[in-house]
Amino acid sequence: MKILTIHVGDILHMKKKHACGTDTFNCLRIGSDIRIRCRGCGRDVTVPRIKLESSIKKIERTAEGEN
Secondary structure, three states: OOOOEEEOOOEEEEEEEEEOOEEEEEEEEEEEEEEEEEEOOOOOOEEEEHHHHHHEEEEOOOOOOOO
């Protein structure tokens, strides 16, 4: 299993859409659990890293996330 490099501030494009209809999330916190915020409705969700990594389709780097 490949471990993805995710940084705070990255935009995550998910395989499935959120209930509000968007599939993009901002990464807020990194650790064994990753905290993300929906870019459509603003809902915060904390997801275990392993579950989140299998749900990501694409990672879009931002200037803030390139540390």
